[in-house]
Every structure is written in structure tokens, then in C-alpha cells.
Amino acid sequence: MSNTKKKSAAPQPKAKRGAASAKPAAAKSSATRSNATRSGATRSGVTKRDPTQSQAKRESPKPQKTKAVEVAANPRKSKYFRSGTVAILGRPNAGKSTLLNALMEVAVSATSSRPQTTRTNVRGIVQVVEGARDKKMWTGQIVFIDTPGVNLKKGQLLDRVMIGSVEDALNDVDVALWVGDARTWGKDLRDLELEKPGTDKALGWLRTQIAKSARAREKGEKATRWIVVLSKIDTLGKPELLPLIERTVKVIPEVSDIVPVAGLLGLVDDSSNLQGLLNVVKEALPSGEPLYDIDAWTDLSERNLVQQLVREAIFQFGREEVPYECDCEIIRFQEPEGSRKMPEVDATIWVGKNSIKPIVVGKGGSRIREINHQVRTRFREVTGEDLVLRIMVKVNEKWFTRARDLRELGYGLPE
Ligand SMILES: Nc1nc2c(ncn2[C@@H]2O[C@H](COP(=O)(O)OP(=O)(O)OP(=O)(O)O)[C@@H](O)[C@H]2O)c(=O)[nH]1
Numbered sequence: 496m497s498n499t500k501k502k503s504a505a506p507q508p509k510a511k512r513g514a515a516s517a518k519p520a521a522a523k524s525s526a527t528r529s530n531a532t533r534s535g536a537t538r539s540g541v542t543k544r545d546p547t548q549s550q551a552k553r554e555s556p557k558p559q560k561t562k563a564v565e566v567a568a569n570p571r572k573s574k575y576f577r578s579g580t581v582a583i584l585g586r587p588n589a590g591k592s593t594l595l596n597a598l599m600e601v602a603v604s605a606t607s608s609r610p611q612t613t614r615t616n617v618r619g620i621v622q623v624v625e626g627a628r629d630k631k632m633w634t635g636q637i638v639f640i641d642t643p644g645v646n647l648k649k650g651q652l653l654d655r656v657m658i659g660s661v662e663d664a665l666n667d668v669d670v671a672l673w674v675g676d677a678r679t680w681g682k683d684l685r686d687l688e689l690e691k692p693g694t695d696k697a698l699g700w701l702r703t704q705i706a707k708s709a710r711a712r713e714k715g716e717k718a719t720r721w722i723v724v725l726s727k728i729d730t731l732g733k734p735e736l737l738p739l740i741e742r743t744v745k746v747i748p749e750v751s752d753i754v755p756v757a758g759l760l761g762l763v764d765d766s767s768n769l770q771g772l773l774n775v776v777k778e779a780l781p782s783g784e785p786l787y788d789i790d791a792w793t794d795l796s797e798r799n800l801v802q803q804l805v806r807e808a809i810f811q812f813g814r815e816e817v818p819y820e821c822d823c824e825i826i827r828f829q830e831p832e833g834s835r836k837m838p839e840v841d842a843t844i845w846v847g848k849n850s851i852k853p854i855v856v857g858k859g860g861s862r863i864r865e866i867n868h869q870v871r872t873r874f875r876e877v878t879g880e881d882l883v884l885r886i887m888v889k890v891n892e893k894w895f896t897r898a899r900d901l902r903e904l905g906y907g908l909p910e
């Protein structure tokens with residue numbers, strides 16, 4: 496594994512920002528995520544970008560620019576402004592990343608039908624802008640943190656690192672969303688009622704965390720507010736949903752709100768209830784100053800975005816047992832410069848077994864070509880830019896058990 500250093504591109508909290516981090520005007524207008532941008536969104540949640548606007552600052556990928564974004568840029572800040580951080584938690588495959596992407600209207604977090612697709616925390620910032628066309632007010636800023644699924648089965652070091660990420664995300668957040676798949680939430684409620692932790696102990700963990708927040712509140716300390724989000728409601732009928740909500744109130748009375756949503760439908764579809772969720776979350780946040788500038792929208796650098804997109808493609812194309820044993824390392828990320836008009840990236844897919852390598856590569860390299868094509872397409876959807884991408888597949892049987900290897904793949908482990 497290489498010792499390539501990751502470029503850190505987390506949006507700097509406002510208080511820590513210096514003049515050097517102020518964004519050029521072009522970047523400013525192109526990056527606002529707000530209610531006003533929503534009309535420009537496609538159903539998949541990715542907005543179209545004006546190709547003439549690009550590369551003003553390459554720290555984090557820029558979402559695509561729409562007329563609505565321009566109109567919404569730099570509205571007046573309301574004196575009733577609310578801001579805060581919100582962790583998105585839940586079992587693997589509950590629909591957390593789909594929810595974040597839908598709320599942000601840009602598919603920045605990796606999703607797939609397989610559990611444990613998300614491996615590290617991803618921050619997505621929703622800027623709330625309200626009001627009529629010429630009276631736009633910037634009324635709130637919600638910093639969502641998408642997390643790996645809570646999975647406490649005794650597993651590899653990688654599993655422990657992932658639950659470490661989840662607990663990091665919970666540190667000091669204002670609101671925690673527990674995303675429960677509506678199709679299996681009834682069973683989860685039964686297990687919670689019987690105080691059975693369930694096979695993966697996720698519910699026991701949830702109880703412990705909620706109790707911690709309740710104790711903090713009793714002591715008058717800052718306490719996280721818990722909201723249950725019932726996901727994938729497009730798969731249920733209303734008659735099934737209402738009893739679930741009523742039972743949740745009884746079984747977890749500490750929860751302040753229960754909000755059913757269908758992330759897959761996207762913000763533009765009223766039946767997704769995503770706007771309803773944004774309203775509830777915003778109301779749960781404290782009044783205060785914005786934590787980030789109005790143009791901040793994610794902490795992913797383009798380099799980390801490519802890494803996530805490769806992981807996503809592996810999860811979407813891989814057979815059952817394959818994805819978990821694979822990960823992606825970005826060996827080289829070269830910014831566009833001079834005659835180089837697009838980023839050039841060398842990536843390695845590490846696989847945990849010799850037998851997996853031919854599956855990932857595919858017949859005559861067919862699967863790796865599919866992965867490469869999908870990553871470049873998704874990169875263009877998010878940033879509006881093309882990418883030169885070379886992918887190698889290599890075997891390292893220990894990558895998910897050795898701290899050093901995990902660190903090199905960008906997992907936050909203490910030295
Ligand atoms: N029908 C339906 N499917 C959904 C919805 N939201 C997510 N899904 C599907 O559920 C699967 C898992 O979605 P993800 O968003 O990757 O789930 P996750 O909780 O982030 O999963 P991990 O990162 O593995 O913990 C994908 O196949 C999604 O398409 C929804 O609103 N309706």
C-alpha cells in the first residue's frame with residue numbers, strides 16, 4: 496500500500512476560516528444547496544451543471560449550477576436563524592445514504608442494495624432558504640453526518656472501526672436520526688419491547704445511546720434529541736404505517752418525533768415527505784449562527800469522492816460475498832493543470848482473497864471497465880467534470896484486519 500497522504504478538504508467551520516479559505520464568487524453561486532435549488536433537481540437528486548462554471552476551487556466537488564441556485568445565492572440571513580449537526584444512524588441498509596443524497600439533491604454518498612456500503616462518515620450540508628423570489632431569506636443550516644450502519648456482530652477490525660465512526664458522529668450532535676426500514680421496524684419494535692437486543696445488538700446500542708442523552712438532559716447538560724425516521728414508506732400502505740408510528744411512541748417515548756419518509760422518491764415528490772423531515776429537523780436545532788459558509792455543502796474532497804464512487808461501484812456490481820472484502824485506495828490524484836483539462840486518478844482496488852480478484856476484474860477486464868465507466872459517469876453527475884481514471888486490482892489478505900492498512904485507506908484510527 497502506498498503512503499500517499501489524503502488531502503483534507505473538510506469545510507472549515509466559520510469561526511476558524513481565514514481569508515485564504517474564502518471562495519471565489521463563481522464557486523459561491525454554484526454551491527448553494529437550498530429549498531430554492533430544488534426546482535432544478537432531477538428525480539435522481541442530481542442537478543445539472545453549467546459547464547462554463549467550473550474549477551474555481553477544487554477542494555470539494557461542486558454541485559451543478561442551476562438558475563435557481565443563482566437566484567438563491569447570498570440571500571439575507573434571517574435573525575431567527577437555526578443551525579446544528581444531525582447524525583444519520585441506523586442498521587446497515589436502512590436507507591441512510593439514500594436519505595442524505597435526497598435531502599442534498601446530489602448523490603454524494605455511496606448507496607447500494609447491500610449492507611455496509613458506507614464505511615466512513617460523510618457530511619452533507621443543507622442550506623435552508625425560504626421566501627418568495629425577491630425576498631429570499633437564509634433561515635437555517637443543517638449539517639447532516641451520514642454514518643456506517645450500526646453492526647455490532649463480532650467481526651474484523653474494520654467493523655470496530657466503522658462503529659467507532661458512528662460513535663464519533665454522535666459526539667456533540669444536536670439531533671440524532673435513527674433510520675428504521677419501515678418494512679422491518681415492526682419486528683425491531685417487538686425486540687425493543689421485549690428488551691431483546693437482536694442478533695446484531697443494534698437495538699441494545701440504540702437504547703444505550705438514547706438513555707445517555709436522557710441522563711445528560713436530566714443533569715441539565717447539552718443533550719442530543721432523538722428522532723425516528725421510518726424509511727422506504729413507498730413500500731408500505733398507509734394502514735400499515737399508522738400503527739407503526741403509534742407503537743413507536745409507546746415503545747420509545749424518549750423520541751421527540753417520528754417521521755416517515757421515502758428517500759428514493761426525492762425531495763421534488765411530495766409523497767416522499769422529505770420536506771416534512773427537513774422542517775422537523777430544522778425546528779429541533781438551536782437558534783444560532785451558521786457553522787459554515789452558505790456555499791459549503793460537503794466535506795468530501797474530489798479525491799475522496801472518487802474513492803467512495805469506486806467503493807459504491809464494487810458494491811453495486813459485486814457478488815454476495817465480494818464487496819465486503821474489497822476497498823479502494825487512491826494512489827495518485829492529479830488536479831487539472833496546464834494542458835491537463837481534467838483530474839487524473841490512479842486507484843487500486845484491494846481484495847482480501849486471490850479468488851476474488853478475477854471476479855472483480857471480470858472476463859477480459861469487463862467488470863473493471865464497467866466499474867470505471869460508472870465511476871466516471873457518477874463523478875460527472877456530481878461535479879459536471881470528466882475524469883481520467885486508471886484502476887488496478889491487487890490482493891492483500893490482511894487489509895481489513897491491519898490498522899496500518901486501514902489507516903492508509905483513509906479510515907480514522909488512532910496511531
Ligand atoms: N423502496 C425504497 N428503497 C429504498 C429507499 N431508500 C433506500 N432504499 C434502498 O435501500 C438500499 C440501501 O440503501 P442505502 O441508502 O445504501 O442504505 P444505508 O443505510 O446507507 O446502508 P449502509 O451504508 O450499508 O449502512 C438501496 O437498495 C436503496 O435503493 C426508499 O425510500 N424506498
Ligand SMILES: [Mg+2]
Nearest residue numbers: 591592612613
Ligand atoms: Mg450508507
